[in-house]
Amino acid sequence: MPLLELDQVQVRFPLVGGGWGRPARQVHAVEDVSFNVEAGEAVGLVGESGCGKTTLGRAVLRLVEPTAGRVRFDGEDITALSRSELRKRRRQFQMVFQDPFSSLNPRLTVGQSLSEPLEIHGLAPTAAARNTRINALLEAVGLHPDHAGRYPHEFSGGQRQRIGIARALAVEPRLLVCDEPVSALDVSVQAQVVNLLQDLQRKRGLALLFISHDLAVVEHLCKRVVVLYLGRVVEIGPTPAVCRDPAHPYTQALLSAVPTMDAESGRRRIILRGDVPSPVDPPAGCAFHQRCPLAEARCRVERPALRELKPGHWTACHLAS
Amino acid sequence: MPLLAIHDLEVDFRLNDRWVRVVDGVSLEIATGETLCLVGESGCGKSVTALSIGRLLPEPPARYSAGRIEVEGRDVLKMDGKGLRSVRGGVVSYIFQEPGAALNPVHRVGAQIREVLKIHRPEKATDAEILRLLTEVGIPDPAERIRCYPHELSGGMQQRVMIAMAIATEPKLLIADEPTTALDVTIQAQILDLLLDLKHRLGMAMLLITHNLGLVGGLADRVAVMYAGQIVETAPAHALLRHPRHPYTRALIQSVPELGHPRERLLAIPGTVPTPGDWPEGCRFAPRCPKVRESCHRAAPLLDRLPDGRQVRCPFPNP
Numbered sequence: 001m002p003l004l005e006l007d008q009v010q011v012r013f014p015l016v017g018g019g020w021g022r023p024a025r026q027v028h029a030v031e032d033v034s035f036n037v038e039a040g041e042a043v044g045l046v047g048e049s050g051c052g053k054t055t056l057g058r059a060v061l062r063l064v065e066p067t068a069g070r071v072r073f074d075g076e077d078i079t080a081l082s083r084s085e086l087r088k089r090r091r092q093f094q095m096v097f098q099d100p101f102s103s104l105n106p107r108l109t110v111g112q113s114l115s116e117p118l119e120i121h122g123l124a125p126t127a128a129a130r131n132t133r134i135n136a137l138l139e140a141v142g143l144h145p146d147h148a149g150r151y152p153h154e155f156s157g158g159q160r161q162r163i164g165i166a167r168a169l170a171v172e173p174r175l176l177v178c179d180e181p182v183s184a185l186d187v188s189v190q191a192q193v194v195n196l197l198q199d200l201q202r203k204r205g206l207a208l209l210f211i212s213h214d215l216a217v218v219e220h221l222c223k224r225v226v227v228l229y230l231g232r233v234v235e236i237g238p239t240p241a242v243c244r245d246p247a248h249p250y251t252q253a254l255l256s257a258v259p260t261m262d263a264e265s266g267r268r269r270i271i272l273r274g275d276v277p278s279p280v281d282p283p284a285g286c287a288f289h290q291r292c293p294l295a296e297a298r299c300r301v302e303r304p305a306l307r308e309l310k311p312g313h314w315t316a317c318h319l320a321s
Numbered sequence: 322m323p324l325l326a327i328h329d330l331e332v333d334f335r336l337n338d339r340w341v342r343v344v345d346g347v348s349l350e351i352a353t354g355e356t357l358c359l360v361g362e363s364g365c366g367k368s369v370t371a372l373s374i375g376r377l378l379p380e381p382p383a384r385y386s387a388g389r390i391e392v393e394g395r396d397v398l399k400m401d402g403k404g405l406r407s408v409r410g411g412v413v414s415y416i417f418q419e420p421g422a423a424l425n426p427v428h429r430v431g432a433q434i435r436e437v438l439k440i441h442r443p444e445k446a447t448d449a450e451i452l453r454l455l456t457e458v459g460i461p462d463p464a465e466r467i468r469c470y471p472h473e474l475s476g477g478m479q480q481r482v483m484i485a486m487a488i489a490t491e492p493k494l495l496i497a498d499e500p501t502t503a504l505d506v507t508i509q510a511q512i513l514d515l516l517l518d519l520k521h522r523l524g525m526a527m528l529l530i531t532h533n534l535g536l537v538g539g540l541a542d543r544v545a546v547m548y549a550g551q552i553v554e555t556a557p558a559h560a561l562l563r564h565p566r567h568p569y570t571r572a573l574i575q576s577v578p579e580l581g582h583p584r585e586r587l588l589a590i591p592g593t594v595p596t597p598g599d600w601p602e603g604c605r606f607a608p609r610c611p612k613v614r615e616s617c618h619r620a621a622p623l624l625d626r627l628p629d630g631r632q633v634r635c636p637f638p639n640p
Contacts, residue, residue, distance in 0.1 A: 048505035156593040186362045187532055188609075191576035191589035198586070213506060220578035220587065243581065257510035258580045259535030261562050271514050272507045274461075275475040 001075050002036035003207050004060065004093075004175055009033045009069035011052070011059050015280065028279045029055040031231040033069075039174065040205040044218030044239065046254075047228035050276055056228070057177045057211045061095055062086060073175070091121050094168035098180040100160035104152040110138075110163055111148030117170045137166040141196060158189035165196065175207045176200075182217065194221060215258055219243050224312075227251050230287040231279055233306060237313030247315040250288045286318070294319055322394050324412075324493055324526050325351040325374065330388035332369050334597070335381050341598040343369050345550035346388075348624075351494065356520060356527040358537045358558065360573075361547035362594050367530050370547075371496050374528070375409045376400070392494075410441045414487035418499040420479035424471040430482045431467035434489055441490040454485040459515055477508035481515065488519060495520075498530040513540060534574060538562055546570050549595050549605035552624060556631040566631060566638040569606045604635070612637060 011030040030052040037043045047053045058064045060071055062078060071079050078089055097103040104113060114134045117123075124130040135145040141162040152160055161181060168176055178197065182190040198221055200206050212218050218225055218239065225242050227235040227250070235248040246252045253270040272291045277283055283290055289299040299318055306314045309321070332344040344366040351357050361367045372378050374390055376397050390397040392408050400408070417423045425433055431451050438446040448467070455463035458481040471479055480500060487495055497516065501509035517540055520527055529540060537544050541558040546567065554567040565571040575588040592609045595601060601608055607617040614637065624634045 048507065158593055186594050187534075188362060188573060188576055188590040189593060191587035192591070194578070194587055195589050215506075216578040216580040219580055219583055240583075253507055255580065257506045259509070259513070259533060259539065260581075261535055261538055261574060261577075261579060269510060269514075271510055275477060275508070276505075 003039040003041075003074060004037040004209070005070075005072040005075075006036070006056075006060070007034050007070040007072065009056065009059055009066050009071060011055050011064060012067045025280055028231050028282050030059060030066075031282075033228075033231075033233055035226055035233065035236055037175065037207050037209055040201070040207055041224065042201050042208040042210060042222040044222035044225040045209060045211045045228065046213065046215055046218050046225060048213060048254075048276060050230075050279060051228040052231040052279070053211045053228050054179055057095070057179050057209060060177055060209065061090070061093055063095070091171040092173055093175040093177065094171065094173040096161075096164050096168050096176060096178040096181045099184050100157055100164050101152075101184070103164055104160060104167075106152055109149055109151055110155075113152075113163065114138075114148070114167055114170055117167065121171050123171060133170070137170055140169065140200075141166045142192075156189070157185050158192055161185060161193050162196065165193075165200075169200070173206070175209065177209045177211070179211045180213070181210075183212070183214070190217075197221065215243070215255060227254070230276060230282055232287055233314075233316065234288065235313075235315045236306070237310075237315075241310065241313050247309055247313065247320040248288075248317045249292050249294050249319075251315075253291075253293075286316075323350040324353045324355075324393060325349075325528075326389075326391040327370070327374070328389045328391070330370065330373060330390060331386045332366070332373060332378070333384045333386050335384070336598070340384065340386075342386075342600075343550060343597045344373070345600075347547075347550075347552055349545055349552065349555070351526050351528060353493065354524050354526055356529060356540060356542045358529045358531060358541035358544045359547060360531055360534060360537060360544055362532055364549075364594055364596055365547040366550045366597075367547050368498055371415075371498050371528060371530050373397075374494075374496060375413050375415065376405055377409075377415075410437065410490040410492065412492060413494045413496060414490055414492035415496045415498065416480070416483045416487050416500050418502050420476060420483045420503070421471065423483055424479060426471055429468055429470055430474070434482070434486050437486050437489045450489075454489055455482075457488070457519075458482070458485045459511075460485070475508075476504050477511060480504065480512055484512075484515065484519070488523065488525075491523075492525060494526045494528065496528045496530070499532070500529070501536070502532070516540065534562070534577065546573075549600045550597065551605065551634060552632070553606065553634040554632065560631065564639070566627070566633045567606075567635050568610045568612050568639065571639055572609075572611065 009030055013027040013029055015025045045053050059066045066079055070077050111134055114137055115130050118130050118133060124133050134148055138145050138147055143162055182193050201208050210222055222239050225239045226233055229250050235251045246255055253272045256270040274291050285300045285302055286304050289295040304316045304318045306316045308314050327347060327349050330344055330347045333340040333342050347370050359367045385398050392412055434451045435446050451467060452463045460466050460481050501512050537558050544558050544561045545552050545555045548569050554570050565574055572590045576590055590609050603618040603620055604622050607613050622634050622636050624632050626632050
């Protein structure tokens, strides 16, 4: 049984407006997304801004409510749980946010921030036990126990992200949803945090849902990858297969657009025309057809379903073979 | 005479009643038609160096405490307002990271381009020229876009409008400060493609400021790497990427995962980037350097010119 199971998840946000007999318009942020994350597995979720990857990450934790579909954790449907039941389950899945500057409470010391989840979940009943846990957590993320008495502003971006990760780890979750955890960091510091996440996944058997626009980091860290475009899964498969032999024209363009340091890679760059369409009025047929260099007549009318091309490698394209 | 020659530039900023050095002795040259990439992380002084060329930093809080910035042989730091206006736009144009913040939100994009033309090429301040510029930068339906406000355009389109404004003055040097950092990968590829195309067609020189070494290979002729206010290495682009000589450049290249070349583990650079005012004694990279020696903490290394013409600020460079 998979640890996390997404079953036709949909998230729509109402727009202000409508009324006078007109239906309120909606942002179709996430549409019909299904995939699994196994225990201890690292899965990447990639796509450009506005593709719904952050919304989907939040929907997994029910930080936004899915408007349709099911999210099952360890076989249990968490979309049906009451608030208080959900809070108990949240111990199992935690989130690391993009911006380490705004995701920590500036008025709490690092020790207080780390102590909070332990108290809420009753994991360390005495102050002494909590301190032991906090020291162990700080060491696990490469910080010094002395840092517990300091405030977030005394730390650099990379250190703050480590604190954010320590806070998520405090309750010993089985799944960590990381939303662009290194995007706000300096280049030379990103690798430290990527290596830390890699260690945690391997040594603690932590499952990761790693949300990123950076395909190179995802290739490095994740065994499988899910590519989103305009709220829908366009490709899903083992990372080496998707990166080496992408099936969907969008994935091909996305990979070819990544700047490379290797001048002789001989990669052919595919320059896409135009911009991502609005998720308020997603195009009919394949959402990518307006920008697709291969689009045919049926792509404009018929929405492609996910098909399995090779074992475990799925794509939503009429033309892929 | 090079188009741009910066000599030993020092820039300070006023911070809590003391002057903090941000750019510390930067020298670089750009020849006509050449593209130089200035690479570095946040706080290394790359943007301040770039803004100094048009003297765009407000004084105070900034202060040019030493050096010369010669644009076509004339020192920008000694110019009066009239001289500066002839350099800005006339010789040097800028595009910035956030096109949404750089465009005026209450004027239509056509009017903003016209304003630039009126100042610098008044005889060409016509609809026809604006349309030509918008076409030049690859904006579809330029006749319609001319009446758009910036918020009606996507980030990629806004950046194209910025580029149209920048090339409207027919500059000899285009300074692009992180022009694609705020954009998505596929849009970034479009904009880089456009810059490369314009560079070849218009014969402009370009100073590209970036933190992303991946952009260097496709665009730059030469690269200068900055760390903590100083240039630590300059080299032809491909030579730098293939054989970085300075330990910082090398570490920076190895710390970034490269698509299609997965490695078991990334080589992380320990510690953090030092902030201006807290630069270490001796070599500024010494506390993070994998090849550090005792002497590195004491003597500040000079930017040495190697026999092959490259420059490295390290007494023990990689072979």
